[in-house]
Amino acid sequence: MESDKTPHSSRQLSPEKTAAILDGATSVFLEAGYAGTTMDRIATAAGVSKPTIYSHFHDKEGLFNALMERMVQKMEWAKSVNALWQAPSDSPEAVLRQLANEMLDSCMGNLERITFIRLVMGEAGRFPELGRAFVQHGDKPLLEALTHYLTHCPALNLADPAAAARMFTGTVIYFFITQEMMNGAEVIPMTRERLVNQLMSSIVQS
Amino acid sequence: MESDKTPHSSRQLSPEKTAAILDGATSVFLEAGYAGTTMDRIATAAGVSKPTIYSHFHDKEGLFNALMERMVQKMEWAKSVNALWQAPSDSPEAVLRQLANEMLDSCMGNLERITFIRLVMGEAGRFPELGRAFVQHGDKPLLEALTHYLTHCPALNLADPAAAARMFTGTVIYFFITQEMMNGAEVIPMTRERLVNQLMSSIVQS
DNA sequence: GTCTATAATTTGATAGAC
DNA sequence: GTCTATCAAATTATAGAC
Incomplete structure (x- = not known):
């Protein structure tokens, strides 16, 4: 078969414009x-004309889906998860404290x-796959890594490490949701230190 | 001064239409x-004409604010909170289990x-007061009641009841968020029983 | 007080020039 | 391949009849 990379290729879309459209959108x-x-x-934001957008993406919904897929994949907790592996000799309390703080810092x-x-939350009803992809690329890897750590850490003797991982992430992330996503920081004040201390006394020595 | 309630009052808006507009909207x-x-x-949904809407509410944003204020106030966890008081002689574990289950059932x-x-979450950026009101009427009364219970329950000896209450509600509500709001039930399966058991072993006997 | 009809603008999407 | 110019439909809001 002929190569697709002939000099006068019939490629019809400029990758630069594609990136500009995605960034602007x-x-x-x-x-x-x-x-x-x-x-x-x-x-206007992308610096191209409207017909150019429609030549690169089928319609508004197709552009939104392409763009959110890209964002969801960049959204992982990879840096936070590193806290679980980069100092394996540290105490479980030190490791878990660092995980919580990395999550909150990010x-x-x-x-x-x-x-x-x-x-994502606002559109998860009208774009159900978007919500699922968010959980798939965001929560799932974090929960798996944390469950693995809690399961294999010798000092801990947890009856249900996967449920403990849920409690850990739910506590940390819902704190972030109420204080910042919902603008509730002055309505229900709470410091991250008290929250993390609570998690430590619930997981490390229960 | 003259009363506002003269027989031929100058009241100019029908309360029935106001309610119909709010419900439809x-x-x-x-x-x-x-x-x-x-x-x-x-x-169409309200069964009135457009000018009638504009005579009852200044514009689309005013209608949205009025309507969300009404919904936020109906949204309390009152029924769940009852679990904390209606059987005070029950063990803390039984009371807290019932609270978690009432929250999840609702x-x-x-x-x-x-x-x-x-x-609410999708619009909390463009309508900051909406997010705050959600926390004020939803999370705050629940956290206060639970903190009060955890503080005064004789069998529990918690170092920081307010932080424990945060852990409790965060664990339960973020479970709801991932499984149902984000459509993640098949991506990261977990039963409510395991989650509640985890909370019990973390709070009741730590 | 509420409606019919409509003004003024903006929207998603495309035809056709180059 | 990308643009200028433009379409048909939809949108917020209002004027004026009754």
Whole structure:
């Protein structure tokens, strides 16, 4: 068969424009939500014309899906999970404290992440696959790594490590949700230190 | 001064229509989100004309604010909180188990509540007061009641009851978020029984 | 007080030039 | 391959009849 890479290839879309469209559309969708975003604003933000968008993506929904898939895959807790492996000789308490703090450091005050999660939760009803992909690429790897750690850490004797991992992540992430995603920091004040201490006394020595 | 309640009062808006508009608008906003909702659809759903809507509410945003304020106030965990007081002689484990189960019963499979929370989280950036009101009327009373119980229950000796209450509600509510709001039930399976057992072994005997 | 009809603008999407 | 110009439909909001 002939190669696809002939000099005068029939490739019809510029990768640079594709990236510009995705970047511009990302910022507009994050700011205005799905229904609040117009193709005109995306064209302006991306520095291209509207027909160019439609030549690279079938329609508004196709562009949104492509863009959110890209964002969901960049959204993993990889850096936080590293805390579980990079100092294996540390005490479980030190390791788990660092995990909680890495998770909170990567979320608290991170306006782009806050806006992204708001968008995912708001659209998870109209785009069910988006919600599932968020859990698949975000929560699942974190829960698996933490469950594995809690299972194999010699000092801990947990009856149900997977449930303990759920309690750990749920406590940390819902704290982030109430304080920052819901603007509740002054309504129900709480410090991260007290929360993490509570988790330690519940997991490390129960 | 003259009374406002003269027989030929100058009252100019029918309360029945106001209620019809609020009800119709609620169902449309829940289904389509803020930007995805049109005043035409609200008029049809409410069984009134568009000018009638504008005579009762200043504009789309004013209608949305009025409606969400009403929904936020109906959204309390009152029934769940009752579990903390209606059988004070029960063991802490029995009381806390019932609280967790009441919370989950009122959420899991409750499509209207799922859609409502998705709407609040999705719009908490563009309507910051909405997020705060959600925490004020939802999380705060629940946390205060649970903290009070954990503080005064003789059998428990918790170092930080408020932090323990946070762990309890965060674990339960984030479970609901991942499994149902994010459609993650098949991606990261977990039973409510295991989760509640984990909470019991972390709080009742730590 | 509520409606019918409509104004003014914006929207998602495309035809056709180059 | 990308743009200018433009379409048909939908959108927020209102004027004026009754």
